[in-house]
Structures are given as C-alpha cells and as structure tokens.
Amino acid sequence: MYAVIASGGKQFKVQEQDVVTMERLEGEAGTKIAFSEVLAVGEGADLKVGTPTVAGAKVEGEIVEHLRGPKLIAFKIKRRKGERKRKGHRQELTKVKITSIA
Secondary structure, eight states, X not given: OEEEEEETXXXXXXXXXXXXXXXXXXXXXXXXXXXXXXXEEEOGGGOEEOSSSOTTOOEEEEEEEEEEOOOEEEEEEETTTTEEEEEEEOOEEEEEEEEEEO
C-alpha cells in the first residue's frame, strides 16, 4: 500500500519503511510527526483519491536527521558590460522515515 502526501509545497509517493528527504520540518531527530494532507491512499483497485485530501487518512513518520542539500550556484552575466553576479544557496532538508499509513 502506498500514499501520496503533501509537505513543503511538494508531493511525495511513500510506502511504509521509506526514507524521504523533504523541506525542513520542525522537531529534533527521533521526533514522531503526522502528515494529515494525504492526497491519495491505497493500491490498485482500492486506491482512494481525495478532493483535495482523503478524509480520515493519516501517514505517520519519524524524523531521522536534519541536513543541508548540495550547493546551488546562481550566476548572472550581462554580455559586453563586465557585470557578473554569483550567488550560492543550500536548502535546509529533513530525512523522514515513514512508519505507518492509516
């Protein structure tokens, strides 16, 4: 059985025991969290799709660790002007292990 959850403006297809990397969530490592925005749950003919969420569905997980993503460089240049801008960014991420889908 799998579920589609929404977190941090993105959607994730998850199953039990999956480890998912998503936008930074509040809480320390080892904290249990619940995702109430479940967009779809089930498998095959038993798939229930919400409008926009499935009523009564809940996905629970546990925060594994907080980390930072790879460095991304935004480089802007204007030709023939000698103007160059270089800016870096690293996204704050959280690894979550899915413990149950109900």
